[in-house]
Amino acid sequence: MGTSSASAKPAANGGLEPLFRPQSIAVVGASANPKSQGYEFVQGLVEIGFPGPIHPVNPKLDELLGHKAYPRLEAIPGPVDFVISAVPASATLELLEGAKAKGVKLIHLFTARFSETGRDAATQLERELKRRVKEAGIRVIGPNCMGLYYPKAKITFDPELPAEPGDVGFLTQSGSHGFRLVTRGKPRGLRFSKVISYGNALDLDEADFLDHFAEDPDTSVIAAYVEGIRDGRRFFSALRRAVARKPVIVLKGGRSAAGHAAASSHTAALAGQMKMWRAAVRQAGAIEVRTIDELVDMVVAFKYVGPAAGNRVAVLGGAGGETVESADLCNEAGLELPLPPEELREQLRETVPHAWDWVGNPVDASILAWGRRSEAFEVMAMMAASPAYDAIIANLRGIEDALGREDGETVFRDYMERVKRLARESGKAAVFVLGEPRSNEEWRWKGAIRVSEELAAAGVAAYPDMDRATRAMGRYLRDLARRRGGGSSGGRRHR
């Protein structure tokens, strides 16, 4: 897991926030080409409304997007706290000199083509740059990354990202994963405190950012995408500190040797390292995921599923074979599915006299009056209210069908209200499964989008299929148990 860089870094706790709150920003390598990143950095800051001065730097420009441009950093009148660099790698040493002269505190090097190319000259340049950065005492994010998205401070690396802040913090070695988590999380109701894309981690690294998010009062869930780890001991110690304060979900990229080296000896060594890595992540009490989609799923779980005292789940399973599939997936995700107890049966006898003795768990919607989905919701509400269950999972597949009926809008609204009530008022952990997204019928597609947007806006945890829903619920409930001290993972107890 790498060797310690043994550098004399200042304590990171609480130390980075001032750097992330610059009064003024310069974009060096700003460009008038709207397809270039040197343009988009300036555009992003302008559109999100960064309140301080924005200084495009490029000798060929007079101005950009209404902001006066300067030929060099040193030509800017007044102080510059934060520099975003989009110049070529060969120009970075000169850039550093300018930054030193201006008293810059933080540089984000979007600039790439360093060690990640595997080319010798580029790797040497990165090493030299690192030496000089340490010497200058300037902190650096990058190189080869997208830098900082901090909507509350009106800083963004991409004009397409939402302007509203949220409470998910994401540290990511990959810039495209940063964009991906934000854009895929958006329709699921996720918004971000900060996304820090940090690439080759020449200076500030994953441990610094973990410590930062652990302390950050605006962050309640931490997501991390890491490829290489600079210093394993520092990282896991930061990870344990972070987990003690908030949930941390980790996606490790480069779990395999594929794409890096084809030598089987290397693969074997890596497999051993991955085993150690997994054990350490688990011991720290963090959640490990395999893909960005799983990362979104787990963040949604921690933000929106709600409290639960155990893993006994009441499930609305769909119809027929789908109900059986739901049962199997719940079981494989470690969820318990108790049958309705006697008292609940008596209540069901009144509500669904034609099927009360036949309601199982999962509830098979096809045994209830077909087309009257409200009956299924009534049954679910009764199960949610029963002390026999800690949580609910309801399959809403086809809920948008109502929109195809004459009285569709009214019926649909009624369904949606029932779903939201179930999620919010039952006091139980709740997860919903959405309908088929890839529908070729336009009204159905629009209906499905509407369901998903309404649920996201209402802060309801919704998943695209039962497999993902049950996995997320299972891992989430296990983490709650671990935090209660019921787990055996060795994580710290706290509340």
Added chain:
Amino acid sequence: MGTSSASAKPAANGGLEPLFRPQSIAVVGASANPKSQGYEFVQGLVEIGFPGPIHPVNPKLDELLGHKAYPRLEAIPGPVDFVISAVPASATLELLEGAKAKGVKLIHLFTARFSETGRDAATQLERELKRRVKEAGIRVIGPNCMGLYYPKAKITFDPELPAEPGDVGFLTQSGSHGFRLVTRGKPRGLRFSKVISYGNALDLDEADFLDHFAEDPDTSVIAAYVEGIRDGRRFFSALRRAVARKPVIVLKGGRSAAGHAAASSHTAALAGQMKMWRAAVRQAGAIEVRTIDELVDMVVAFKYVGPAAGNRVAVLGGAGGETVESADLCNEAGLELPLPPEELREQLRETVPHAWDWVGNPVDASILAWGRRSEAFEVMAMMAASPAYDAIIANLRGIEDALGREDGETVFRDYMERVKRLARESGKAAVFVLGEPRSNEEWRWKGAIRVSEELAAAGVAAYPDMDRATRAMGRYLRDLARRRGGGSSGGRRHR
């Protein structure tokens, strides 16, 4: 796995096809209510164009959808080969008498509320019905199922299912899974020889249908959804026979005790049974899947991925972190990702002089000229042509972006042609990953649908995400290896 029913069934091989080719059909319990199944069975046969007489049977009807109705089976003039029953369970004994009188050969009992309710009286009725069915020598599909979808013979259980026949055979204990596999398979390019939904399997069962599909010249891939197995020995012997002739993919429902019984002793017994089941399925050389989506994925693989001599895959991974994720998923799916060999590097030097020495596997599209996806396709075509690779996987996420450009239509058409060429002309196994389906932008959603429809129509294997694509490719290539005799699963060698 159940006990042998020890009945003296006739040899099933080749024996069922005449039953599935009736000259005339009666729908008993036909209804004028368009929301009822008794209506939809008649509507389905009419709309798909069943060429023989269709006889609705219901004392309250004079005619239905242009077909004269009869009060009872016996009132129909002329022979009736096949009866579809939508009458209540209590009326089935009488129905059987009528069928005997008319010389009916096959009854499909859509009729439900038998043993599946868990109610004593219903279970006794099913037992009595079974006794009399055997006595009468009439074959039965069901009860509690959707029956027969046989588009080539113009028989369907649902008017919404496609009229075009195909070569996938599906035997399913659940009717809704039958509907689901056909409708989810449709946009993926799947069409069906027959779907047989057989429910409680009072007479004909999973072993009979497996034998049927094994012999059926119209079926090239067999999919099966089974819950209970009547006779384990008969089933596995049929499964081995079927696997020897064509690929068989099995989804077992009720892998867990959940929903059936909450007793943990039962759960433990079931876990042991499931372990035996899995070993037996593997030994028979069939593919086991966990969900309907995985079932679709594997059928698509066997139909459309194409030949491969090994598991060395060339991958277009997406951009940045997504490329790393692709590598990890390939590795976890058992796929090898060799780096481009020397000869290929030399070719790459000419095609992509700016990145030739930096092209890895997976190929990171972000190092190629951005926005010029054609460059990525050129690189993939060169990799597909290289003897270093047996197969290709290409991530097409965002290919519909082209449609947002001025010259969009032309560029998009060019991309699509390159994709299809890659799939068809490389002579290598090929799998493509589609873009994000749940897009809130209409033009993008329509573009994505168009990509998916064009690929399905061209017989190209496409998957909704890299996780599903790599899993399917991995299992498919392992099955090819097993069939070549390279596997250790004990399956028979054949071509």
